[in-house]
Amino acid sequence: MTDEIIQSSSETMKKIAGNIEQVMKGQSSAIRKLLVAFASGGHVLLEDFPGTGKTTLAKALALSTNVKFSRIQFTPDLLPSDILGVSVFDQHNQSFHFHKGPIFTNILLSDEINRASPRTQSALLEAMAENQVTIEGNTYRFDDIFFVIATQNPVEFRGTYPLPEAQMDRFALKFSLGYVTPEEEVAMLSSQEIRHPIEDISACVSVEDVLDLRRNVKKVRISDELKRYIVDVVGATRTTPGIQLGASPRASLALIKAAQAVALLDGRDFVIPEHIQEIAAHVIAHRTVIDPQARFSGVTAESILDDIIKKIPVPA
Amino acid sequence: MSTPPLFLGATMLFWGWQAGFLWFGVAGAVILEGSRLIGLRWDLSPTDLKRVVYLCDLLLIGGIVYVFLTAGRANFVDAMISLLRATPLAILPLIVAQTYSAVNKIDINLLRLVVSKKRAQKKDQPPRLVDLSFPYFAICLLSASAANIRTPWFYAGFAVLLAWALRAHRPKAFSPVVWMLLIVSVGGLGFVGHIGLNKLQGVVEEFAVAAQVPGEAPDAYKSKTAIGRIGSLKLSEKILLRVMTDKEGPRAPFLLQDAGYDMYGASTWFARGSVFKPVKPGQNGTTWDLHNVPAPKKIMSISAYLKGGKGILALPRGASHIENLPVRDMKLSGFGTVTVGDGPALVNYMVRFDTNAAQLAPQQEADLKFPRDMSPVLSKLVDDLQLKTRSPHEVIQTVTRYFNDNFHYSTYTKSVEMKDPIQDFLVRSRSGHCEYFATATVLVLRAAGIPARYATGYAVQEYSPLEKTYIVRSKHAHAWALAFVDGAWRDVDTTPSSWYDAEKNDSGLTAVTDLWSWLVFKVSGLIWSDQKSMFAYYLIWIAVPIVIIFVWRLYLKKRVFLRKTKQKPKAVSLPQMGKDSEFYAIESELTRRGLSRQTWEPVNVWINRICFDTATPDLLKQIVSLHDRYRFDPDGLSREEREALKEAARTWLADTGNR
Incomplete structure (x- = not known):
């Protein structure tokens, strides 16, 4: 990979990041993670309180890249066909026509995914894993870019169906936005006095650029020593006390891809240990199941991963 | 490990x-x-x-x-x-x-x-x-x-092991020499300190001993009686002694004395006129000849517990030889009191004795003294019994009969109305326990002109069918008088024989505690006896099968x-490129300066953390960037870049070294 290619990929990501930052003030680290997932081809689960800008973030990403965007608000009565599409009888032609559902898009925002019934959730998650759906014997492939941003609210429990552990594994990254500083919030208020800045956002990269970016991520080099480090970190979750279910090899795969994307974002064509450490907790934590007793004593998956990373000697 | x-x-x-x-x-x-x-x-x-x-x-x-x-x-x-x-x-x-x-x-x-x-x-x-x-x-x-x-070797070994344990965790910021010097100086200070502390303790102890009020004399010198104490005497069922006699030996009840006293005052008997002399053991160290006389034939075997390895031996009248008593230290008083020290917790000794040849110190002036304020009562009694006119043998008989006929045994003292409890006993209550009888007898005999002393010990009266020996309980503790008649000291026990029945206890619990006591005695006997080798022999017979079963089970396990040997190359085979990077020299230099890297900390994070403390942060970052590529890029460095890394590292080290 030549320096120009790295430069251009890095540029692409930075351009998108800059664009989103016009709307999302003070969320650069969340934007960075979103871009890492977007570039590595994994899906994202945002867990945060209402009103922190989850939807805006997703919309801003879609608008910046000139791709199709759709949004599904998940409710308990949402059915799989509401997402995937449905065949409708056409009286003129005396035949069934398949009406594509909102899932046939490039960037899909699944809002409050844990409100839908498990049946609907798994329809979406299957589509995410396969990048295609099969309805009534016909297989429909998605576009090359299919990126799901799912959100869920961590405080509500009534009328929700928490995602099963197996399905959490489908998301490459899980992170939250968090509240911004008071100064940034004031800036946000000022910027929205007249009109929402998202209306001013225009696409800054083409679909072609995004596909190039995704191809280039795969070309980022990683040494065997660091692969071993990734495996050690992921493996440690399987033996650490306080974790009931450790992370799967799929976590290792996702971590490698994410680390490659981080490296590219930093303008490098090879991975260094920092890249792995930066993203590891967001890739691994949501795939583990914390022991109820440990959770009761205030331990979170993130804190355990922090401990794990501080325990394993890093290659230097 | x-x-x-x-x-x-x-x-x-x-x-x-x-x-x-x-x-x-x-x-x-x-x-x-x-x-x-x-x-x-x-x-x-x-x-x-x-x-x-x-x-x-x-x-x-x-x-x-x-x-x-x-x-x-x-x-x-x-x-x-x-x-x-x-x-x-x-x-x-x-x-x-x-x-x-x-x-x-x-x-x-x-x-x-x-x-x-x-x-x-x-x-x-x-x-x-x-x-x-x-x-x-x-x-x-x-x-x-x-x-x-x-020994100083303990301290030295201790210090070396501690240093060894700490060596693996010594701070890397300091050179091993500094660390060694610190350890040695701390060790030295500790050594001097603990010797000083020891000396200080010695000084304080000396001071304390000098200031100490003289404490209570040992038992052998003084026996505080329960005379005059109101209420019931509490006596324990605890088994203290086990006595085995041969066929010709005395039949129960008989007396075992542990101490003798010659002076009475204020409810307490004192041994004033006796001096303890050390006794030297025979050649084997466990045989003791108390009086340098030929060994008598009569023999008795006694088992007793020695608290803390020391105590007073219970001996039959006329005991002159003690065998199989592994103590270091033995002392004998003129009153027949034998104290031992530095012995095992349980002793099992044989006593040779001749009742007729009681080898005690001859009579002294003190053996005829009695408290002056009691003389009216005693004189009246001597006159009433016409003791002055009788021979010593008759006196003893008369006195014994007198107490047997006119007094009764009781461990319960209702009240003491007269000033002196013994007078109260003699004149008014006419009831009491053995200490009253013994004390009164001694005083009456002395008033009658017969030298007498007070003896404490045990009355052997209970045969245990379980153990097939005589057992002596704590409640069998007894007191009686000794009278000097015909050139020998004789036991004069005037306590009515009804006391044997009074002390009987048919509680079911006693049987249980006796069984337990017997088991404890048996186990203790195994441990303290000379047959230790036998014990070890049994132990081996128990241990060998256990070990065999254990090993066999272990063998069956997965x-x-x-x-x-095969794993190690595998670990090495994991490619670790660029391990010869010059950056490591920089890392050890920084570590030496106290800016060490945590094991989990990636190089960039570390350098960003510490670069403000270094002279040339930019050069350092450039080196790290090259080092990263050298280590983690599978494509590695080009020749020029490799040279650049070497050169930059050299420059940095030279720069830093000059400072």
């Missing part, structure tokens, strides 16, 4: 040497350090480990029970300390299990002795794996110190062979 090589072995040797278990120490060291040579490992399940823990518990609890049974209360603390000396031996199985287990750690949840039901039900409790090597090291040191061998 997480400990440095040979470290635990050295600890075991040190402990074995200090605590006097050298061969156990050697064996332990070989077993523990052998694990580095032997690749054999067991995949021990929690159940197996639990069994090992139980074994250790068993050894520890067994040790405590053993100590409790054998030591008695007085030297229990000493015995516990000697148990502490052996503690590493009891825990050794657990450490061996850890060393030879595949995990190399022990789940400390298993060490819990008591597991609550709730916890037991939660089987999937996460294991809390802990490496017990260092705790074991600490226990070994504690044990070694319990041996209390006061075994894992550690292929260390």
Whole structure:
């Protein structure tokens, strides 16, 4: 990979990041993670309180890249066909026509995914894993870019169906936005006095650029020593006390891809240990199941991963 | 093992040497350090480990029970300390299990002795794996110190082992020389300090002894009686002595004396006119000739507990030879009191005695004295009984009959109306326990002109069908008078024989406590007897099958062979490019300056953290960037870049070195 290619990929990501930052003030680290997932081809689960800008973030990403965007608000009565599409009888032609559902898009925002019934959730998650759906014997492939941003609210429990552990594994990254500083919030208020800045956002990269970016991520080099480090970190979750279910090899795969994307974002064509450490907790934590007793004593998956990373000697 | 090589072995040797278990120490060291040579490992399940823990518990609890049974209360603390000396031996199985287990750690949840039901039900409790090597090291040191061998070698060994343990964790910011100097100086200060503390203690003790008020004299000099005390006398059923006589020996009841006294005052008898003289043992060290006379034929065997290895022996009248008594120190008073010291907790001695040749100090002036304020009462009694006109033999008979006929035995004293309890006893109440009778008899005999003394001891009166010996309980403690008649001291027991019945107790509980007492005695006997070799012999017969079963079960278990020799190249085969990077020289230089990197900390994070403390942060970052590529880019560095890295590192080191 030549320096120009790295430069251009890095540029692409930075351009998108800059664009989103016009709307999302003070969320650069969340934007960075979103871009890492977007570039590595994994899906994202945002867990945060209402009103922190989850939807805006997703919309801003879609608008910046000139791709199709759709949004599904998940409710308990949402059915799989509401997402995937449905065949409708056409009286003129005396035949069934398949009406594509909102899932046939490039960037899909699944809002409050844990409100839908498990049946609907798994329809979406299957589509995410396969990048295609099969309805009534016909297989429909998605576009090359299919990126799901799912959100869920961590405080509500009534009328929700928490995602099963197996399905959490489908998301490459899980992170939250968090509240911004008071100064940034004031800036946000000022910027929205007249009109929402998202209306001013225009696409800054083409679909072609995004596909190039995704191809280039795969070309980022990683040494065997660091692969071993990734495996050690992921493996440690399987033996650490306080974790009931450790992370799967799929976590290792996702971590490698994410680390490659981080490296590219930093303008490098090879991975260094920092890249792995930066993203590891967001890739691994949501795939583990914390022991109820440990959770009761205030331990979170993130804190355990922090401990794990501080325990394993890093290659230097 | 997480400990440095040979470290635990050295600890075991040190402990074995200090605590006097050298061969156990050697064996332990070989077993523990052998694990580095032997690749054999067991995949021990929690159940197996639990069994090992139980074994250790068993050894520890067994040790405590053993100590409790054998030591008695007085030297229990000493015995516990000697148990502490052996503690590493009891825990050794657990450490061996850890060393030879595949995990190399022990789940400390298993060490819990008591597991609550709730916890037991939660089987999937996460294991809390802990490496017990260092705790074991600490226990070994504690044990070694319990041996209390006061040589400088202990301190030296202790210091060396501690330094060894700390070496692995020494701060890398300082050179080993500085660290060594620090350790040596701390060790030296500690050495000087503990000697100083010892000296200080000596000085304080001397001072304290000088200032001390003279304490109570030992029992052999004084016997405080319960005379005049109102209420019931509480007597315990505890078995103190076991007495075996041969066929010609005396039949119960007979008396065993432990002390004699000559002066009475204020409810207390004193031994004033007697001097204790040391007795020298015979050639074998366990035979004692008290009076330098030919050994009499009559023989009696007595078993007694010695509290703290010392005490007063209970002896029959006329005892002159004592055999099989392994004590260091024996003293004899003119009143026939024999004190011993430095002996075992249980003694089993044989006494040769001749009742007619009572070898006591001849009569003295004090043997005829009685308190002046009692003389009216005593004179009246002497006159009433016409004692002055009778021969000594008749006097004794008369007095005995007088007390038997006119007094009755009671451990309950209702009240004392007269000023002196003995006068009250003689004149008014006419009821009391043996101390009243004995004291009154002594005083009456003295008033009648017969030299008399007061003796304490035991009346042997109970034969135990269980043990097939006479047993003497605490409640059989007795007091009587000694009278000097025809050139010999004779027992004059005027207590009415009804007291034997009064002391009988048919409580069912006594049978149980007696059985327990007998078992304790038997076990103690095994331990303290000369037949120690027999005990060891039995022990081996018990231990051998257990060991065989244990080894056999271990053999059946799933075994894992550690292929260390093959594993090592595998670890090396993991490609670690760029390990010759010049950056490592910079890292050690920075570490030397106290800016060390955490093991988990990536280089960039570290450099960003510390670069403000360095002279040329930009150069450093440039070096790190090249180093990163050299280490982590599979394509590596080009030749020019490699040279650049070398050059930059050299420049940086030179720059920094000059500062």
